[in-house]
């Protein structure tokens with residue numbers, strides 16, 4: 001090795017040493033501080049990330065809980081509707097329910113009416129005069145002149161002669177306008193008539209019917225007649 005070469009090597013070594021000595025500490029310290037800073041940043045970031053993840057998980061749980069609740073409510077509504085629909089379908093079909101409703105609807109309308117009629121009849125009978133063994137005959141309201149009348153269908157007091165409602169009496173025995181009750185024994189019970197017409201004498205009741213044939217068929221009868229001026 002030449003002298004020149006040795007000098008050059010020593011110079012290079014000196015430069016390297018100088019470089020190492022100059023930058024070593026500074027470089028190391030700056031590296032250390034950089035590493036520390038990164039570690040601190042990471043440490044700071046970690047809890048934040050954990051918090052974020054925890055928040056994310058919580059919000060996901062919240063959403064899941066809401067979804068389950070809404071699902072439960074929908075299922076309940078559907079179940080409830082289905083039960084009601086089923087009840088609504090079966091209710092009107094049930095024959096016992098319909099029959100019971102019909103019976104309860106019909107009975108109260110008929111029974112009080114019958115009871116009321118019986119009470120009215122009883123009250124009328126209590127205040128009535130009675131003609132035992134009264135002669136009963138029948139005439140018609142057909143509109144042509146014949147034995148039953150002139151054919152205008154009008155009673156003595158000017159009112160229309162109505163079948164099974166108007167009767168003719170002797171006004172000296174039963175006052176005109178009186179209510180007349182008679183049971184002809186034909187199963188129809190006590191008939192209620194009004195003495196609107198005249199043309200007979202004494203204990204005689206002439207009952208208006210709808211046709212001359214019917215009047216002939218009913219003929220001449222005898223029955224107890226009750227009357228009162230009401």
Ligand SMILES: [Zn+2]
Nearest residue numbers: 139140148212
């Ligand atoms: Zn006639």
